[in-house]
Amino acid sequence: MKDSGVASALPPGSTIGIIGGGQLGRMAAIAAARLGYRTHVYCPETDSPASHVAATTTVADYNDLDQLTAFAKSVDVVTFEFENIPVASVLHLSQSVAVRPSARVLEIAQDRSNEKRFFNGLGIGTAPWRDVLSADDLKTAVAALGRPSVLKTARMGYDGKGQIKIEADTDLDQAWADLNTDKAVLEGFVTFTGELSVIIARGLNGDSRCFDPVWNVHTRHILDTSTVPAPITPAQERSAIDIATRAAQALDLVGLLAVEMFLDQSGALLVNEMAPRPHNSGHWTIDACVTDQFEQFVRAVCGLPLGDPARHCDAVMTNLIGDDIERWRDILNKPNAKLHLYGKTEAREGRKMGHVTEVKPRSP
Numbered sequence: 001m002k003d004s005g006v007a008s009a010l011p012p013g014s015t016i017g018i019i020g021g022g023q024l025g026r027m028a029a030i031a032a033a034r035l036g037y038r039t040h041v042y043c044p045e046t047d048s049p050a051s052h053v054a055a056t057t058t059v060a061d062y063n064d065l066d067q068l069t070a071f072a073k074s075v076d077v078v079t080f081e082f083e084n085i086p087v088a089s090v091l092h093l094s095q096s097v098a099v100r101p102s103a104r105v106l107e108i109a110q111d112r113s114n115e116k117r118f119f120n121g122l123g124i125g126t127a128p129w130r131d132v133l134s135a136d137d138l139k140t141a142v143a144a145l146g147r148p149s150v151l152k153t154a155r156m157g158y159d160g161k162g163q164i165k166i167e168a169d170t171d172l173d174q175a176w177a178d179l180n181t182d183k184a185v186l187e188g189f190v191t192f193t194g195e196l197s198v199i200i201a202r203g204l205n206g207d208s209r210c211f212d213p214v215w216n217v218h219t220r221h222i223l224d225t226s227t228v229p230a231p232i233t234p235a236q237e238r239s240a241i242d243i244a245t246r247a248a249q250a251l252d253l254v255g256l257l258a259v260e261m262f263l264d265q266s267g268a269l270l271v272n273e274m275a276p277r278p279h280n281s282g283h284w285t286i287d288a289c290v291t292d293q294f295e296q297f298v299r300a301v302c303g304l305p306l307g308d309p310a311r312h313c314d315a316v317m318t319n320l321i322g323d324d325i326e327r328w329r330d331i332l333n334k335p336n337a338k339l340h341l342y343g344k345t346e347a348r349e350g351r352k353m354g355h356v357t358e359v360k361p362r363s364p
């Protein structure tokens with residue numbers, strides 16, 4: 001049963017299949033349960049954060065077509081908290097169950113080259129970039145874009161993994177060998193004044209709602225804090241929302257889309273990347289909005305009317321990475337702080353263990 005375009009809502013009591021078992025799936029499963037839905041998580045890892053709260057979990061490989069078939073039969077709709085699953089697997093699922101967002105959306109968002117081509121095709125700016133398939137391509141691209149620049153694997157990168165900064169003295173043959181991939185992009189280095197993201201939800205009937213743009217600070221390529229309101233002008237805010245809205249429409253998205261952007265020195269917005277799922281920079285919405293990103297995600301995927309994303313407080317979300325989780329007791333004693341932990345037992349370096357959102361009354 002493919003999506004027929006007919007807007008039919010899945011009522012509470014239905015089962016949402018979630019591909020991926022991380023904290024995004026965990027928080028989506030909590031939101032789903034609050035609305036009376038069951039969740040069935042599919043991921044390769046045992047004891048995953050999402051499995052602790054889902055009604056059912058299948059532990060299997062993303063390429064296991066038999067397990068995917070059984071999963072599709074046991075759920076009423078399939079969505080993702082992790083977009084890097086093979087498109088062939090998504091197409092396989094789509095033969096027997098509605099998959100939202102669609103395989104086409106994943107195909108674009110999984111690959112940095114597709115993603116940049118998509119935005120540029122809409123007339124939306126990115127850093128200047130080139131496809132890089134070999135050391136020779138890298139040399140040509142660096143000659144065109146200059147140094148510093150950033151070499152990124154086209155696929156599977158996250159939290160700065162799969163990236164090499166090309167500095168004045170970087171040896172390009174070595175950089176290409178170190179990246180260890182057959183498909184990459186080179187991006188001009190953006191000396192940004194800040195980073196923003198916008199999370200938009202789009203429903204089955206094409207309605208869309210945006211959360212307030214967020215100001216993001218990364219430390220060692222991992223998101224450190226997200227702050228709302230973002231210190232940007234009303235025109236920049238409109239422009240950020242306009243970019244997310246046009247992207248969601250052009251993708252014919254059903255679900256959530258997070259668009260990460262740089263604010264360059266001229267005050268213009270350049271798109272960095274997108275993710276068609278709940279996003280780390282939207283965790284503040286749980287404690288600061290009427291409808292949070294996870295509930296909005298559930299509503300969109302189930303064909304329900306979207307909720308009100310209005311923000312009722314100011315908020316700063318801080319990720320708890322690795323050993324930061326040891327601060328949990330202090331955080332619990334802090335007024336206005338809301339602690340969220342993901343149930344991960346091993347606090348490895350760079351691992352997202354939880355987050356804390358500090359709220360204060362909304363500034364006028």
Ligand SMILES: Nc1ncnc2c1ncn2[C@@H]1O[C@H](COP(=O)(O)OP(=O)(O)O)[C@@H](O)[C@H]1O
Nearest residue numbers: 127150157158159160161187188189190218221
């Ligand atoms: N072209 C660039 N210019 C300057 N900084 C960059 C560039 N690309 C990435 N960065 C920095 O690295 C961070 C992570 O890069 P990103 O492309 O978003 O990859 P990831 O998938 O790891 O999030 C960005 O949020 C930004 O801080």
Ligand SMILES: [Mg+2]
Nearest residue numbers: 159260272273
């Ligand atoms: Mg990013």
